[in-house]
Amino acid sequence: MELPAIKLPQVELPFDIPVLMHPPIDHFIIAIPVIVLLLEIINLVVKKRAIGVVSFFLLILTVVAAAAAYLTGNIDGKEAFPLLSEAAQGELKEHKLFGTYLMLASAIVLVFKLLSAMISRGLMKALYLLVLILFVAGILKQGKEGGELVYKYGVNVEKAQELDSELFDVKEELEELQEELEELQEENKASEVEEKAPVTTTETKEAPAVTTEAVTEVKEVPAEAPAETVAESVKTEVQKSNGAVKQKAEEVKVEVIPQEVQKPEIATH
Secondary structure: OOOOOOOOOOOHHHHHHHOOOHHHHHHHHHHHHHHHHHHHHHHHOOHHHHHHHHHHHHHHHHHHHHHHHHHHHHHHHHHHHHHHHHHHHHHHHHHHHHHHHHHHHHHHHHHHHHHHHHHHOHHHHHHHHOOOOOOOOHHHHHHHHHHHHHOOOOOOOOHHHHHHHHHHHHHHHHHHHHHHHHHHHHHHHHHHHHHHOOEEEEEEOOOOOHHHHHHHHOOOOOOOOHHHHHHHHHHHHHHHHHHHHHHHHOOOOOOEOOOOOOOOOOOOO
């Protein structure tokens, strides 16, 4: 179940918080509530007022440590956030949100401690212990998730961030090379198509037209020759002209001049 988003007002501190102060403070916010829980369980048996006073001051220290963990976590989170992957950024946001709830819960635990000291009833003490146990469980869960952010995603780990940045650059170069390879493959396919279908040019020679001069060029026939002789001589000359035309037409050849197709030079990297 996702917790509803909560945003606290920003408080400007009179001093700057250095980076990487969050991990050492986390040890206090984890250890102190566990000690308080053990003291309260022991006090159920021995019932010493001094143990109750010690646990009360330790809870005050828990509230201070929770506020310090929240402030230092904001500084470290802002420093690491731009260098993280999307999955790590999502985990970091959830870690910050849950830490905000735990900081507010530490103040609630302190209030229940005061109420249990003022109201001497078993029900109030039992309710206080229940709230304290839930708070300790939340603190342990938060510590586990914080460790995962460091060891799994490399939050605030300089070497891991450098490697992640180098990996990002390599991925970008790989994508560019893949795009260039696809373009070269398309060019190769286009050149193969051009090689399979070469461009040819044909030169045709015009066949000599049969003119009326060839038909009319007949040997002179004496005027005295009969009409049948004249017709036969004209027929003979026409046949000779047609034969010459056919012979010239057969001599016409279609020349195919293949053009050399230059293969594109492929640049290899």
